[in-house]
Structure formats: C-alpha cells, structure tokens
Amino acid sequence: MRWDEVMSLVKKDLRLEFRQRWALNGILLYVFSTVFVTYLAFSGKMDTGPWNALFWIIMLFASVNAATKSFVQESNARQLFYYFLVSPQAVILAKIIYNLMLMLVIALLCYGVFVLFMGSWVVNHSLFIAALLLGSSGFAGILTMVAAIAGRSGNNFALMAVLSFPLVLPLLLTLIKVSAASLAPTPFSDHIGNLLVLLLLNLLVVILGWILFPYLWRD
Amino acid sequence: MKENLWKWLGGILILYSIFAGLLIRVPDLPVIHESIRNLFYHVCMWFAMIVVMAVSFVNSLRFLRTFNLRYDTLAAEAARTGLLFGFLGILTGMVWARFTWGDFWVKDPQLNGAAVTILIYLAYLVLRSSIDEEQKRARISAVYAIFAFVLLIVFIGILPRLSEGSIHPGKGGNPGLGVNGLDSTMRLVFYPAIAGWVITGIIIWRIRVRLVQLKSRIDELND
Numbered sequence: 001m002r003w004d005e006v007m008s009l010v011k012k013d014l015r016l017e018f019r020q021r022w023a024l025n026g027i028l029l030y031v032f033s034t035v036f037v038t039y040l041a042f043s044g045k046m047d048t049g050p051w052n053a054l055f056w057i058i059m060l061f062a063s064v065n066a067a068t069k070s071f072v073q074e075s076n077a078r079q080l081f082y083y084f085l086v087s088p089q090a091v092i093l094a095k096i097i098y099n100l101m102l103m104l105v106i107a108l109l110c111y112g113v114f115v116l117f118m119g120s121w122v123v124n125h126s127l128f129i130a131a132l133l134l135g136s137s138g139f140a141g142i143l144t145m146v147a148a149i150a151g152r153s154g155n156n157f158a159l160m161a162v163l164s165f166p167l168v169l170p171l172l173l174t175l176i177k178v179s180a181a182s183l184a185p186t187p188f189s190d191h192i193g194n195l196l197v198l199l200l201l202n203l204l205v206v207i208l209g210w211i212l213f214p215y216l217w218r219d
Numbered sequence: 220m221k222e223n224l225w226k227w228l229g230g231i232l233i234l235y236s237i238f239a240g241l242l243i244r245v246p247d248l249p250v251i252h253e254s255i256r257n258l259f260y261h262v263c264m265w266f267a268m269i270v271v272m273a274v275s276f277v278n279s280l281r282f283l284r285t286f287n288l289r290y291d292t293l294a295a296e297a298a299r300t301g302l303l304f305g306f307l308g309i310l311t312g313m314v315w316a317r318f319t320w321g322d323f324w325v326k327d328p329q330l331n332g333a334a335v336t337i338l339i340y341l342a343y344l345v346l347r348s349s350i351d352e353e354q355k356r357a358r359i360s361a362v363y364a365i366f367a368f369v370l371l372i373v374f375i376g377i378l379p380r381l382s383e384g385s386i387h388p389g390k391g392g393n394p395g396l397g398v399n400g401l402d403s404t405m406r407l408v409f410y411p412a413i414a415g416w417v418i419t420g421i422i423i424w425r426i427r428v429r430l431v432q433l434k435s436r437i438d439e440l441n442d
Contacts, residue, residue, distance in 0.1 A: 145366060152359050153349040162345055166338040167367060169331075170374035201373065208369060212362045215283050 005086040009094030014101075016073075023073070027066045027102070031110050034058050039117040048121045048183045055114055056176050059135065060168060062106050067143035068160045070095050071151035083217065092213035096144045096206065103136035127182035127191060131175055134198040138171040141205035148209075148216050171201055226422055232415025236263075239408045246405075251388060257315040258388075258405065259412045264308030265333070266413045267420035271301040272340070274424065276368040279361040291357035294364060295347060296427040298340050300420060305337045329387040332375050339367045 017024055038054050046054075071079075082091060111132065114120070122128045143164055150159040178194050240259035248255060275297035282290035312330070313323045324330065346363055350356035 142370075149346070149359055149363050149366075152355065153346060159346060159349060162342045163363065166335050166342060167370050169335055170370065204369070204373065208366055212366055215358055215362050 005090040006094045009090060010097050013098040027062060028109055030065060031062045031106060032113055035113040035117060046118050051118060051121050052176060052180050052183060056172060059110055060172060063103055063139040063143055064160060064164055066102050066106060067099055067147045068157060070099060070144055070147040072156055088214040088217040089210055092209050096140055099144045100137050100140040103140045107132045107136045121183045123185050124182040127188050128179055130195055131178045135175045138202050141202055142167055145209045148213060152216060174198055225418055229415050229418035229422055232411045233419060236408050236412030236415055243404055243408060251319055254315055254319050259408050261308060261311040261315060263412045263416040264304045264311060267416040268301045268304035268308060270417050271297050271420045271424055275364060279364040282357055282361045288353060288357055292428055292431050296431060297424050298343055300424040300427060302340050304420060309333055327387050335374060336371060339371055
C-alpha cells in the first residue's frame with residue numbers, strides 16, 4: 001500500500017460526492033428533520049439527560065445511514081477494477097478517512113441544529129469537542145467495516161443496523177458517559193481515562209479493518 | 220469409545236452439581252441468602268458460553284487461513300451452541316434477579332454485556348442466512364465473527380469502567396462471592412459444575428457439527 005493510493009481514492013470519493021450532491025444533502029436533511037421531529041415531540045422542553053441521549057442516538061442513526069452506501073454506490077465491476085489498481089488496505093483506509101470527514105460534518109450539523117432548537121447545555125466545551133471528534137472517528141471506523149460486510153450480502157440496508165448496533169455499543173456508552181460529564185462543570189482531567197479508552201477503541205477498529213478487509217474484498 | 224467417556228463424565232459432573240448444589244450447606248450472606256445456590260447453575264452457563272464462543276472465534280481464524288469449509292461449519296455450530304448457553308444463562312439469571320433484586324432486568328454492566336453478546340451472535344446468524352453462496356458466506360461471516368469477538372472482549376473489559384459499581388454478586392456490589400471469597404465447600408460443587416457444563420457444551424457442539432456434516436452428505440448422495 002502506498003499513501004498516494006489512499007489519497008487519490010479519497011479524492012475520487014470526494015469528487016463523486018460533489019458531482020452527485022443528493023447523497024450528502026440527503027444526510028444533512030435527515031439530521032435536520034430528525035432533530036426537528038424530536039424538538040416537536042418534546043415540545044421544546046428538554047433536560048440534560050434526554051438532550052445527551054437523543055443527541056447521540058441521532059448521531060448514531062445518521063452515521064449508520066451515511067455509512068451504508070460506502071460500498072454499494074459503486075458497481076461490483078468498478079470494485080474489481082480498483083482491485084487491479086490498488087491494494088485492499090488502501091481501499092479500506094480511504095473509505096474510513098472519507099467516512100470520517102462525512103461523520104464530522106454530520107456531528108457539527110447535528111450539534112448546530114440541536115443548539116438552534118433546544119439550546120446548548122454544554123458547559124465543558126473542550127471535553128464535548130473531544131467526545132465529538134473521537135466519536136465521529138470511532139463511528140467511521142466501525143461503520144465502514146460493517147458496511148463492507150453488509151455490502152457483500154443481499155439485503156444491505158436491513159443488515160447494516162442489525163450488524164452494527166451491538167458493535168457500536170461500547171463506543172456509544174463511553175461517548176454518552178463522557179459527553180454527559182461535559183454537560184456539568186467537571187474538570188477535563190477527570191476524563192482523560194475515558195478519552196484514552198475511546199482513542200484505543202478507534203485504533204483497534206482501524207487495525208482490525210486493516211487486517212480483515214482483504215478477506216472481504218475478493219469474490 | 221473415547222467420546223462416550225466424555226459424555227459420561229459431563230453427565231455425571233452435571234448431575235452431581237445439580238444435587239449437591241441443592242443439598243450442601245451454604246454460607247448465609249445478606250441479600251442473596253439461599254439464592255446463592257444459583258452460582259452452581261447460572262454462572263456455569265456463562266463459562267460454557269465463553270468457551271464455545273472462543274472455539275467459534277478460533278475456527279473463524281482457521282477458516283481465513285485455510286479457506287477450508289469444514290472450519291466454517293465448526294465456527295457456525297459453535298456460535299449456535301454458545302447462543303443456547305447464552306439464553307439459558309439469561310433465563311437462570313432473570314429468575315434469580317426477580318427474587319433477589321425484585322426485577323427481571325436491572326441496569327447492570329454484567330447484564331448488558333450478556334445482552335450484547337447474544338445480539339452480536341444473533342446478528343451473525345442473520346448475516347449467515349442472508350448469503351447463499353457457501354464460500355462467500357463462510358468468508359464474510361468469519362470476518363464478522365472475528366471483528367465482533369474482539370470488540371466484544373474489549374466491551375466486557377470496558378463496561379466495569381463505565382458504571383459506578385455493579386450490584387452483581389462477585390463484582391463488588393453485593394456481599395461475598397468474589398472468586399477469592401468463595402466458601403470452600405461451595406468450591407467443591409462450583410468447579411465440577413463448570414467443568415461439567417463446559418464438557419457438555421463441547422459435546423453438544425460436536426454433535427451439531429456431525430449432524431450438519433451428515434445432512435450435507437445426504438444431500439450429496441441425493442444429487
């Protein structure tokens with residue numbers, strides 16, 4: 001694997017995204033409308049507990065939706081073509097990086113819309129941002145890998161949720177814990193341990209993807 | 220012959236643990252009292268499950284090394300056997316929890332870990348049934364099994380960090396029952412019970428594998 005292979009694959013994905021804007025716009029609209037529905041359902045009054053839980057649940061669903069199409073938007077023939085050009089590790093890394101960018105956009109938008117409708121409860125901003133960053137990258141890693149698995153089977157969309165939710169749970173629970181702490185005035189240093197756990201989870205997922213993806217690849 | 224010996228051993232150990240578990244004297248600890256006897260039945264299910272799931276993990280790895288479909292059958296049947304023990308573990312735990320904690324399900328890392336394990340392996344079976352082609356199914360489900368098992372182990376490791384302390388016996392919350400604090404007469408039943416259930420788990424797994432192999436043999440002969 002060479003680094004420029006990864007970079008050109010990421011560029012290819014970005015260019016594809018900008019040419020057919022509907023995919024990105026669809027996700028953004030999805031985030032906006034889910035938050036709006038929750039806002040109406042709660043009639044605007046919300047505590048820190050539900051705020052935190054809903055934020056991460058909406059993040060999870062939006063991320064799963066966004067990641068689902070990672071490997072199915074291009075035909076099998078095209079994938080075979082990439083297989084002759086680049087190493088499988090480059091493909092999975094490129095997809096993870098691309099999905100990471102997508103998740104970051106989703107996270108920022110989700111937070112923005114939340115603040116707009118339901119106000120911000122975040123007190124410790126640096127802790128919350130750290131949770132957002134590590135959460136997005138963790139989601140990107142796990143969901144890209146699951147999308148690669150689900151994309152190989154028949155009914156991609158139904159499987160995606162079933163396969164990914166139990167795997168995402170350790171990440172999600174740690175995230176909810178850290179971000180709940182950021183809604184109360186607590187010092188940043190209290191949560192270095194949990195942030196390290198998140199970081200290690202991210203690393204582990206990327207390494208697993210790196211090792212396992214080549215087996216998914218050939219048909 | 221050798222197989223039979225193991226069957227007898229497993230059966231005798233389980234029978235011994237069922238009767239002895241009900242008959243021996245147990246220390247009277249607060250909160251759990253006589254329900255401490257569930258240790259001999261409930262906890263063994265988890266031991267058997269983890270062992271069989273580890274067997275499934277190892278066979279998934281072996282499949283990816285060799286691409287021999289035999290290992291795929293071994294892995295899949297181990298996962299199914301593990302699920303059986305998972306459900307038994309949850310059931311025995313729920314009955315116990317109803318009498319000790321007052322509810323069938325409480326918010327506790329031990330219980331969540333168990334639920335996630337079952338969810339992961341149910342998803343694994345759904346994934347398997349969604350792919351028709353044998354080689355492809357074997358390869359993809361092996362990848363998922365490895366990915367999921369590693370994350371599962373991490374999850375079980377992380378969970379205790381996240382909670383303020385578990386109320387599950389043996390995990391600090393409830394009195395007594397740490398592995399070190401285990402009463403010596405209870406050990407005499409507990410360890411054989413674990414051995415018995417693990418052996419039985421392996422036997423069930425092997426029988427299932429043989430059934431699948433015989434079925435595919437019949438299909439071959441019919442064709």
